[in-house]
Amino acid sequence: MIRRAFIDDLDDIVRIEKRSFVKPWSAESLEAEFNRPFSKIFLFTQEERGELYITSKTLAYIIVWLLCPEGEIVSLAVDPLYRGRGIASALLRRLLTLFPNVYWALEVDISNTAALRVYEKCSFKKRRKIKNYYGQGRDAFLMTI
């Protein structure tokens, strides 16, 4: 299921963030996103059926800034145990469907092959290279749709 995130989901987002990035955002920075009116967070969740209860596990999140008519993909991450199953692509495609009139942009590390593949699968195009965007020697592609 894909749904908007609520503040109760913060711990799950922090968990995925820590497992996904060398320099993860702090819990405080992620919490602050819930208070920014232009920031929206969506989750990919999966139902898990126990003997007594059905619980919901968060597998991925995407943070976007909507400054219409422009939008920025700020962060996207999938729990490492669930990668390679089309989850990031599904989340991104749903977002693009929800906001069809937005001009989306993002920056991605040129060596992040999996992320580049996801964005290209979802029709993003590389526009230019930004030198040292992630620090000395780590360039990014600006991609838009």
Ligand SMILES: CC(C)(COP(=O)(O)OP(=O)(O)OC[C@H]1O[C@@H](n2cnc3c(N)ncnc32)[C@H](O)[C@@H]1OP(=O)(O)O)[C@@H](O)C(=O)NCCC(=O)NCCS
């Ligand atoms: C990037 C990321 C979000 C992708 O999530 P995902 O759910 O595994 O993505 P999908 O399964 O939808 O698609 C991944 C695609 O990349 C491909 N891929 C994965 N690793 C790859 C690699 N090392 N080299 C080439 N292709 C790769 C997969 O085969 C798949 O393409 P396909 O559908 O054509 O086979 C996930 O790897 C992640 O969370 N990474 C850490 C955080 C991050 O880098 N976020 C992006 C910031 S811009």
